[in-house]
Amino acid sequence: MNGYSPLSYKTDLKPVWCPGCGDFGVLNSLYRALAELKIEPHDTVVVSGIGCSSRLPGYVEAYGFNSLHGRALPIATGAKLASPALKVIAVGGDGDGVAIGGNHFLHAARRNTDLTYIMMDNEIYGLTKGQAAPTTPIGDKTKSTTYGNPEAAVDPCALAISFGATWVGRGFSGDVKGTAELMKLAIAHKGFAFLDIISPCVTWRGDDQHKEIRAKLRTLPAGYDKTKRTSADAYTNEADVVTTGVLFEVEHPTLIDEILEIRWKAQGDKQPPTRKDLLKAFTPSF
Ligand SMILES: Cc1ncc(C[n+]2csc(CCOP(=O)(O)OP(=O)(O)O)c2C)c(N)n1
Ligand code: SF4
Ligand SMILES: [Mg+2]
Incomplete structure (x- = not known):
């Protein structure tokens, strides 16, 4: 790669998203975040499920895996355990992560697997x-809910926090710079970092989505305490408002830390494991 510029993370594949799709903004934020963190493509893997959004790994200069619907997180977890030095970034849609992959989402959060989602x-x-997803607001008309959605929507940030994610943020795809900043924090976090990016589908949610969401955007108040779940609760399941920023952040041992700790105790070793032990213990020798 020739230096670390957002453009250098672009591949030759041209995104096939509809003109105006919010996912373009997410992709541009990711290019920017990777460049500003000077992340090496050969140290990085981007894993997705299936959906429009899940096409993203093909557009990023790094290792990539476009897997099965709902299965980005188990594959990302496997990649991290097999090669802990890798930066693992899982990406995908709300249907992918909250409907068919909902169970994986909860358990990846609970295990505090060191990856960015x-x-x-x-x-x-x-x-x-255009069928309704678990995130579709109640009452909304979609292709599968012609007379209005009868089900209450789920806030993915609330789910992540309640299941133990140690970093949770919300962004908006129309704010490329702000979302890149959130991505940088999420990628730098040690543990399971979940970033919910409101990314309009102009084809099935209406072409005024960007304008509608922009009008609902709010930021967290000054002095906000992101280490308390009770603080974050006030900014989840919001009605008619979308608050962006880092909602929650705490430090907690990751899945690999816990496994090493158990291994250390089981072996009766005097010294706690080091990073070198970690790489030795987890990296397969082919
Ligand atoms: C096992 C399985 N079930 C269902 C599907 C059909 N399917 C493909 S993508 C998708 C939902 C896509 O929604 P989302 O994950 O929100 O991504 P988006 O397209 O909105 O970005 C479904 C139901 C599938 N590919 N595999
Ligand atoms: S259908 Fe919606 S989510 Fe898919 S590419 Fe088009 S605008 Fe984006
Ligand atoms: Mg979706």
Whole structure:
């Protein structure tokens, strides 16, 4: 790669998203975040499930895996355990992560697996042509809820926090710079970092989505205490408002830390494991 500029993380594949899709903004934020953190493509893997948003790994200069619907997180977890020095970034849609992959989402959060999970949340199943997702607001008319959605929506940030994610943020795809800053913090966090990015689907949610969401945007108040779940609760499941920023952040041992600790105790070693032990213990020798 020739230096660390956002453009150098671009591949030759041209995104096939609809013109105006919010996912373009997410991709541009990711290029920017990777460049500003000077992340090496050969040290990075971007794993996705299936959906419009899950096409993203193909557009990023790094290792990539476009897997099965809902299965980005188990594959990302496997990659991290097999090669702990890798930067692992899981990406995908709200349907991918909260519907079919909901169970994986909860357990990746609970295990505090050291990876970044970016959800491109358009409140709909985009790829399959506009069916309601668990994130679709109650009452909304979609292709599968012609008379209005009868189900209450889930806030993915609330789910992540309640299941033990140690970093949780919310961004908006229309704010490329602000979202890149959030991505940088998420990627730098040690543990399970979940970033919910509101990313409009202009085809199935209406082409005025960017304008509508922009009007709802708020930021966290000065002095906000992001280490308390009770603080974060006030900014989840919001009605008619979208608050962006780092909602929650705490430090906690990761899955690999816990496994090493158990291994250390089981072996009766006097010294606690070092990073070198970690690489030796987890990196397979082929
Ligand atoms: C096992 C399985 N079930 C269902 C599907 C069909 N399917 C593909 S993408 C998708 C939902 C996509 O929605 P989302 O994850 O929100 O991504 P978006 O397209 O909105 O970015 C579904 C139901 C599939 N590919 N595999
Ligand atoms: S259908 Fe929606 S989510 Fe999919 S590419 Fe088009 S605008 Fe984006
Ligand atoms: Mg979606």
